[in-house]
Amino acid sequence: MRLLEYQGKKLFEDYNIPVPKSQLVRNLKEDEVELLPESESLIPGVLKAQVPVGGRGKAGGVKKVSTYQQAKKLVRDLLSSEIKGFPVGAVLIEEELEIERELYFGLLLNKSETCITAIASSAGGVDIERVAEEEPEKITQLNVDPSLGLQDYMIRYLAKRIGLKSQLSVFREIARSMYEMFIERDATLVEINPLAETTEGLIALDSKILLDDAASYRHGEEYSKLKNERFLPEEERKTRAERLAEELGITYVQLEGNVGLISDGAGTGMLTLDEITDAGGKPANFCEMGGEANAEVTEKSLEVVLANSEVESLLITLIGGLTRMDEIAEGIVEYVRENGEPIPFVVRMCGTKEKEGKSMLADIGIDTFDNHREAVETAVRMAEEE
């Protein structure tokens, strides 16, 4: 889960990492935007749209304001706008600071090196990947042994490389706190970009934090609170099929084509998407049931995939690791008994109890394939004919 800037800054505050004074403004009710009186003291200041996406400045999501009246108008405008496809649910009003230099500091769970990597750069405020490509000498990376943690000598080294002298002790506190927060909150990324050098010290002007969803069970209410306070009208933006998938616990990604797909593995699902595309078709979705699918999961997956009205034919491709084909067939038969076969089903079935499964499907008039490619081509052709 990606936190919004203001949520990240709240966490920074909890860990004593300096942030600018700010005020969050939300659209509480339709057509009613109230700036709180306190926010007057923050102006002249900066308005920042709270959206979970990078590059919002260029997309018009960050605006400087010099008067209260102007702020009021622009907040209202921002709250009724979309930035890079995300409707703005909240705006952060922040004091403007005098900045001497913009730096970068981040901690990242490094999937290639299997450790936490600390990254510091003397060029902040811009896309770090671009700095890495164009001015790699400005970036210093340090892999932290998980059993050691981030030690002070590492922090001193990073500070030296980005040219911090008088502010070393502040940087040390920030780096220590950030590492502590990274571990305690099960983060996979914590980034301050820019980390501003001001006459009053170092201060985090922005935050980017990713939390590990797989560890959310450890953070219980805290995690759901953060999720709810992102003010993202995600539910409204989701398609019917996506909402249903979430409700039923089915792995589902909606795409833009018309050939529906259900597979019993992630790799075979991706393979089949590619093959549908190669055969000239357009996949409507990715949906995998996992290695231990049964009749119930099959029925649910069918409900989800067919909730998308764009689907013109459905390809079910099964290779059966732990899965039993008679159980999958039972799920399909059950679905068809209740709902009929609204569009043509193409089933490629292979694995344990495949004979039984195939005969159960033959009984309700569904032919099965052995050859994967043949099944893919048939499904693509049927979608075209519909």
Added chain:
Amino acid sequence: MAILVDKETRVLVQGITGQIGSFQTKIMKEAGTKVVAGVTPGKGGEEVHGVPVYDFIEEALEEHSFDAIINFVPARFAKDAAFEAIESEVPFLVITAEGFPAQDIMRVIAYAVNKGVHILGPDTPGVVSPGKCKLGVHPERMLVEGRVGVLSRSGALSYEACKALSEGGYGQSTVVGIGGGPLWGLREKEVLKMFDADPETKVIVLLGEVGGTMEQEAAEIISNEITTPVVALIVGKAAPRGAQMGHAGAIVEGKEGTAEYKVNLLREAGAYVAESPDGILKVIDQMEVI
């Protein structure tokens, strides 16, 4: 010969009394695997399909010797079990759990490296050398003993490839599930080196997918070190950016995570690139090395 496991491999099963652990123990034994002991905390003294169960690995060690551990413990408890397994300094540990918190598996892998333990996984179907040893959940019926080494990030995709290979007359030396992530113990490059050193393996099939950098590392090793021919299939060309495609590690971020980028690197490194399991078969047919 084979890699990672062979006829003599003795196995301990963690989480042996669970539904999956117990069922897979039965299947592994039927496939000829020497399962010598099992562990489930609080279930010591029981027996599962003729295999004695202990509360701790240390207690199992008093009665048995073993060369590998397979962990069928669910993600929330798998870290604890994995640390216990690594502590025993068993040379090889397979972690099957899906949904492992990233920082937990990071610590597990770091500890394993310190102790010299090879980890396969997490989120892996395990490893099988057809006719010799099965340390995992691969379906036997698609496998035939032979000379193709298969490594894959996806279980089902490896079954699909093995089915095509077996039907086309090419058996497998060893089939290795690298796992779905989010981090990996043994990486593709390490397994490639093992296959390259295995005299029984004449061709290596690499089944990769979008996301991460493992195929980039593999390309580098293929270009510099590997002499055995490699046939690669990378799935997820049609995967949209930013969406998680079933596996924790299968998410396209930046241009380096795309299938296209990986395919180009592998091709430049000298690997043969196939577009489908049948395509893999055609490439091997043309090689005439088996």
